[in-house]
Amino acid sequence: MDSKIDVFISSQSFQEEDLRGKTAVVVDVLRASSTMITALYNGAKGVIPVADMGDASKISQNLDSSHYLLSGEKDGVKIEGYDLGNSPLDYSREKVEKKTIILNTTNGTKAIKRAGLAEEIVIGSFLNLEALLDHLQAVETDIGLVCAGWKGRLALEDLLCAGNIIYELTGGNLPENVQDGAKVAFGLFEKFGDDIEQAVKTSNYAVRLKDIVSEEDISYCCQLNRMHVLPVMKEGIISDFYGKEE
Amino acid sequence: MDSKIDVFISSQSFQEEDLRGKTAVVVDVLRASSTMITALYNGAKGVIPVADMGDASKISQNLDSSHYLLSGEKDGVKIEGYDLGNSPLDYSREKVEKKTIILNTTNGTKAIKRAGLAEEIVIGSFLNLEALLDHLQAVETDIGLVCAGWKGRLALEDLLCAGNIIYELTGGNLPENVQDGAKVAFGLFEKFGDDIEQAVKTSNYAVRLKDIVSEEDISYCCQLNRMHVLPVMKEGIISDFYGKEE
Numbered sequence: 001m002d003s004k005i006d007v008f009i010s011s012q013s014f015q016e017e018d019l020r021g022k023t024a025v026v027v028d029v030l031r032a033s034s035t036m037i038t039a040l041y042n043g044a045k046g047v048i049p050v051a052d053m054g055d056a057s058k059i060s061q062n063l064d065s066s067h068y069l070l071s072g073e074k075d076g077v078k079i080e081g082y083d084l085g086n087s088p089l090d091y092s093r094e095k096v097e098k099k100t101i102i103l104n105t106t107n108g109t110k111a112i113k114r115a116g117l118a119e120e121i122v123i124g125s126f127l128n129l130e131a132l133l134d135h136l137q138a139v140e141t142d143i144g145l146v147c148a149g150w151k152g153r154l155a156l157e158d159l160l161c162a163g164n165i166i167y168e169l170t171g172g173n174l175p176e177n178v179q180d181g182a183k184v185a186f187g188l189f190e191k192f193g194d195d196i197e198q199a200v201k202t203s204n205y206a207v208r209l210k211d212i213v214s215e216e217d218i219s220y221c222c223q224l225n226r227m228h229v230l231p232v233m234k235e236g237i238i239s240d241f242y243g244k245e246e
Numbered sequence: 247m248d249s250k251i252d253v254f255i256s257s258q259s260f261q262e263e264d265l266r267g268k269t270a271v272v273v274d275v276l277r278a279s280s281t282m283i284t285a286l287y288n289g290a291k292g293v294i295p296v297a298d299m300g301d302a303s304k305i306s307q308n309l310d311s312s313h314y315l316l317s318g319e320k321d322g323v324k325i326e327g328y329d330l331g332n333s334p335l336d337y338s339r340e341k342v343e344k345k346t347i348i349l350n351t352t353n354g355t356k357a358i359k360r361a362g363l364a365e366e367i368v369i370g371s372f373l374n375l376e377a378l379l380d381h382l383q384a385v386e387t388d389i390g391l392v393c394a395g396w397k398g399r400l401a402l403e404d405l406l407c408a409g410n411i412i413y414e415l416t417g418g419n420l421p422e423n424v425q426d427g428a429k430v431a432f433g434l435f436e437k438f439g440d441d442i443e444q445a446v447k448t449s450n451y452a453v454r455l456k457d458i459v460s461e462e463d464i465s466y467c468c469q470l471n472r473m474h475v476l477p478v479m480k481e482g483i484i485s486d487f488y489g490k491e492e
């Protein structure tokens with residue numbers, strides 16, 4: 001593993017130039033990353049991440065309405081008139097198979113857009129950790145783990161996932177010469193990695209949205225290696241890196 | 247200890263409202279906090295933090311030139327024509343006693359300015375940890391630890407110091423209901439707290455400025471409890487909370 005690894009705690013905590021030429025991994029555990037992974041696992045054709053409702057409706061106007069689903073949240077709540085919210089549990093095969101998902105989400109989409117100069121943008125979460133690691137172990141570029149965070153602040157669940165990624169990539173032995181952000185994420189994972197679900201259940205996100213986001217959702221998003229799927233961004237659409245070409 | 251504790255990783259990672267009514271602790275280990283503590287310990291009358299050279303010269307125009315020193319850095323280097331840089335080792339009693347220091351510094355000043363809505367703003371570092379803890383244990387407000395960071399990104403040394411503060415305030419037992427930022431800082435301190443100097447010597451700051459900032463400076467700033475001084479901001483001037491009134 002010769003790639004340098006850096007961690008950014010939110011989409012506001014880096015310059016777009018910081019990712020030029022790197023492999024960017026966008027981590028939004030609760031819940032955009034987990035939702036995208038689930039949607040692709042259940043056969044969605046692709047996910048188009050958008051920053052706001054205006055963009056979502058512009059894109060949807062050019063698509064046949066039987067082929068796409070409008071989905072997304074604002075402050076954790078499904079947007080009125082949308083087909084789906086941002087609970088990954090909604091993205092069943094029955095609903096999403098062969099559909100393109102236009103996903104409008106608060107922090108995750110911002111992080112993806114800000115990673116535009118990266119050589120490649122992939123999406124990570126606990127659910128697809130192994131699929132992600134398989135890929136990262138093979139890349140030759142440096143790696144930037146972009147946590148979505150929350151309104152520019154760090155989010156424990158994202159940084160914990162970044163820490164898990166680094167822990168696995170380094171075999172649990174952090175070299176001294178990694179970036180500060182990688183050290184911080186690694187330390188957090190050493191502290192809370194033994195019980196990810198419990199740590200995330202007491203995170204700011206879980207507390208803040210306890211009346212809106214179910215415990216079931218949070219437990220779901222904390223599962224390790226449930227799906228061998230790697231969402232990758234190409235020309236504005238996210239599809240599965242390991243997916244078969246049609 | 248009933249106060250809630252939160253940590254902000256840089257001056258760009260919070261809203262000014264987030265600190266309203268709280269006790270704000272600004273942490274810029276390398277080197278603004280350490281420099282202010284040293285200056286006050288060595289008898290400086292006060293420190294006026296400024297955001298840029300323009301502000302510095304405006305303020306100095308209203309002061310008798312025998313009573314103040316212009317000091318500060320830009321990207322780690324002393325500003326041309328200034329009396330002092332930002333190495334705390336420059337702030338000897340001989341140079342600073344009874345002087346007002348107009349301190350121009352990259353990230354530390356920004357953090358102080360952004361903490362303007364706090365009930366009280368104090369300055370912390372490893373050097374004055376005990377003096378700071380004595381005060382924080384007695385405050386009745388919530389506490390916001392404001393790491394200066396670097397250009398909006400986290401800086402290991404600041405977050406490590408924040409972790410040390412939280413570790414001491416909680417007796418080493420972190421309650422489950424603290425904010426995400428506090429958990430992150432605590433985890434970092436558990437990982438690297440055994441050898442603060444070594445951790446800081448391999449931080450991004452130390453590596454980035456290795457040709458400009460001496461190892462001696464970094465070792466100095468990593469010393470625990472060297473000075474029972476607590477810089478506190480009042481009406482634009484920082485003086486020692488424990489200092490005798492003249």
